[in-house]
Amino acid sequence: MTTIAVASTPLVEALLARADDALVHAHRLSEWCGHAPMLEEDLALANVALDLLGQARSLYQYAAEVEGAGHSEDDLAYRRDAPQFRNALIFELPRGDFAETIARLFLASAAMLPWWQAAMESPDARIAAISAKAEKEVTYHLRHAGEWMIRLGDGTEESHARVAAAVAKYWPYTGELFEAEHPAVAALLPDPAPLRAAFDATVARVFAEAGLDRPRDGWMQKGGRRGVHTEHLGHMLAVMQHLQRAYPGAVW
Amino acid sequence: MSVTTLDLARVRAIAGAVVDPEIPALSIADLGVLRDVRVGDGGVEVDITPTYLGCPAMNVIAWEVEAALAQAGFGDVRVRLVLSPAWTTDWMTQAGRDALRAYGIAPPAARAGRRALFGADDETQCPRCGSVETEKLSEFGSTACKALWRCTACREPFDQFKCL
Ligand SMILES: [Zn+2]
Numbered sequence: 001m002t003t004i005a006v007a008s009t010p011l012v013e014a015l016l017a018r019a020d021d022a023l024v025h026a027h028r029l030s031e032w033c034g035h036a037p038m039l040e041e042d043l044a045l046a047n048v049a050l051d052l053l054g055q056a057r058s059l060y061q062y063a064a065e066v067e068g069a070g071h072s073e074d075d076l077a078y079r080r081d082a083p084q085f086r087n088a089l090i091f092e093l094p095r096g097d098f099a100e101t102i103a104r105l106f107l108a109s110a111a112m113l114p115w116w117q118a119a120m121e122s123p124d125a126r127i128a129a130i131s132a133k134a135e136k137e138v139t140y141h142l143r144h145a146g147e148w149m150i151r152l153g154d155g156t157e158e159s160h161a162r163v164a165a166a167v168a169k170y171w172p173y174t175g176e177l178f179e180a181e182h183p184a185v186a187a188l189l190p191d192p193a194p195l196r197a198a199f200d201a202t203v204a205r206v207f208a209e210a211g212l213d214r215p216r217d218g219w220m221q222k223g224g225r226r227g228v229h230t231e232h233l234g235h236m237l238a239v240m241q242h243l244q245r246a247y248p249g250a251v252w
Numbered sequence: 253m254s255v256t257t258l259d260l261a262r263v264r265a266i267a268g269a270v271v272d273p274e275i276p277a278l279s280i281a282d283l284g285v286l287r288d289v290r291v292g293d294g295g296v297e298v299d300i301t302p303t304y305l306g307c308p309a310m311n312v313i314a315w316e317v318e319a320a321l322a323q324a325g326f327g328d329v330r331v332r333l334v335l336s337p338a339w340t341t342d343w344m345t346q347a348g349r350d351a352l353r354a355y356g357i358a359p360p361a362a363r364a365g366r367r368a369l370f371g372a373d374d375e376t377q378c379p380r381c382g383s384v385e386t387e388k389l390s391e392f393g394s395t396a397c398k399a400l401w402r403c404t405a406c407r408e409p410f411d412q413f414k415c416l
Contacts, residue, residue, distance in 0.1 A: 040400060044392035051396060054306020058335070129336035133305045136338065136416050137396075144391045 004079045007069045010182035013086060014189055015066065016076070017225055019059035020087035023077055024233070025108060026052035027240055028095045037098055044144060048105065051137040058130045078244035082234045083227040090173035092224070092233040096166065099152055099159065103166035106145035106206070111177040113138045114198035118190030127188060146206045153210025160211065168215055174199075175220025259291045266324050267298050270316045274309050274395050277355035284343025285313065287334055295328025296321060301339045303416070304396045341416050353379045358401065358412040376412055378403035388412075 006012065029049035036042035060073035090108065095101050116138055119131035152163040178192040178199075207214055223229065243250055267289060268281030280286045280300065288299040298317055302310045314331040321329045341360035344352075349359035361374040376386050383405035391414075393400040398411040 040390035040392070043394065043400075044390055047392040047396045050306040050308070051304060052306070054302075054304055058305050125336070129338070130305070132338035133302070133335055137304060140391060140414070147391075 002079070003081050003084075004071060004075050006071070006076070006080065006084060007067050009066070010184040011188070012063050012067050014181055014185045015059050015063035017086040017088075019056045019063060019076070020085045021091055021108075021112075022052040022056035022059065024085070024087045024091040024236065025104075026050070026056060027236060028091065028093075029101070029105070031095050032101065041098075045101070048141050048144070051141065055130070055134045055137070058133070062126050062130070074244065078241045082229050082237055085224070085229065085233060085237075086227065087224050087233075088173070088176040089221055089224040089230060090170060090176065092230060092236060093170075093173070094232055096169075097162060099162035100166040100169065102145055102148045102152065103163060104170050105141060106149050107167075107170055107174055107203075108177070109138055109142035109145055110202040110206075111174065111195065111199050113142050113202075114195045115190050118195065122188050122190075124188045142202070146202075149206050149212070150210045153207070153212045163210070164212055167212060171215040171217075172219060172221050175217075176222045176224060179222070179225055256291055259296075260289060262324070263291055263296055263298070263321060263326065264289045266320050266326075267317045270313060270320055272309055273312045273316075274397075275352070275355065275357065277351045277357075278348055280313060280317075282345045282348030282351060284339060284341075284345070284348075295330065296326050298329065298331045299334045300331060301334050303339050305335075306396060339416070341413065344413075352413060356380065356410060357398065358410060360413045360415040374415070376401055378406060378408065379410055380408050381406040 006016070026049040029045045029052070032045045033042065033049075036045055056077070057073050060076045064071045064073060064076060090104060093104070113135065116131045116135040120128050120135060122128045122131065149163065152159040154160070178196050180186070180192055181189045203214060206212075264281075264286075268279055268286050270280050272278045272280060272283055272285070275283075283303070285300050285303065286298070287301050288297075290297040298321075300310070300313060300317070310333065314333070317331050318329050344360065352359045356379050358376050358379045361376075373388055375384050376388075377384050378386050378401075381403060383403055385404045386401050387404060388399060389402050389409065390400040392398075393411045397414055397416070399414050400409065401412050402409045
């Protein structure tokens with residue numbers, strides 16, 4: 001099925017950014033289904049993925065309404081190409097090993113929890129309502145991932161080395177999570193500056209218990225919010241969108 | 253009592269009796285998912301709210317509400333999904349909590365106050381033997397709304413409805 005053209009406005013872009021974050025991260029987590037190191041973790045990662053998928057759906061539905069071009073949440077998820085995606089780069093990187101998956105979930109949740117909490121105060125009632133739901137869910141995600149960071153960091157030599165390497169790999173991608181919003185929508189969405197402080201505090205607390213060092217803030221990788229992605233996103237979308245592209249409108 | 257008031261009570265009872273497909277022991281009235289019912293010239297409007305944004309049961313619940321009301325003769329039914337205020341386990345009724353326990357699921361803690369991000373869990377009672385000698389196995393259970401626990405007294409694993 002053909003790719004859609006999104007009638008873009010700053011608000012549509014901002015909603016798509018957070019929806020795409022959630023959808024792409026959900027897909028990466030769902031890749032663990034049937035492959036996690038233990039049954040409990042298989043259930044946990046699938047459940048977190050489902051929460052993120054729910055958040056993505058709510059945001060796509062709202063983005064589609066704001067866009068007003070008659071698109072559905074499915075059109076936005078399945079009928080845009082990689083350059084039209086607005087997710088931060090951290091979410092599209094391949095899932096890697098379990099430590100990498102946990103490190104990404106931890107860093108993303110530590111950044112997103114204060115974002116959702118601040119977005120609950122948005123003057124846009126719809127954003128506030130979605131955020132009040134998502135905030136509760138992400139609290140569980142952060143708790144779960146944080147406990148795993150401590151378990152891995154404070155575990156064996158092997159687990160420590162792997163999670164430390166995972167943190168080093170993802171750290172340069174955290175900067176993009178705190179980019180300023182477009183001035184036209186800044187009043188509706190959280191100011192990223194104070195979120196950074198909350199993120200830093202969570203990281204400091206968990207890393208101290210996990211025996212992990214916080215990497216230095218150096219060069220930060222960016223581009224996803226402008227549609228400049230790594231090669232990994234295209235491959236992921238090929239898998240994720242294949243069915244709807246090959247059999248337009250297929251349902252079960 | 254006007255006809256509308258009678259209808260309203262009937263609609264509320266019929267819609268409220270629909271059960272959560274993932275926990276059939278629990279009606280959506282006891283779960284706190286049924287938020288509002290309106291009957292007017294335009295037909296019947298029913299508001300439901302999701303427990304979790306990704307809750308896959310919501311579509312089924314909406315269809316079941318429409319089907320149950322259609323069967324009772326209410327033709328023009330619209331089910332609306334409302335997000336605000338956000339659902340909390342505090343809306344679960346005492347009857348719902350009792351039904352959950354009888355079904356083998358530990359009900360959520362009574363007050364969904366802000367939990368500490370990291371730290372001790374609230375005491376959780378085994379739904380089978382009543383012991384509080386229990387331990388959490390996983391924050392996530394068979395569905396998004398449940399955590400997995402184990403009773404160290406009777407050795408049985410059990411689901412707990414998470415506090416949200
Ligand atoms: Zn027991």
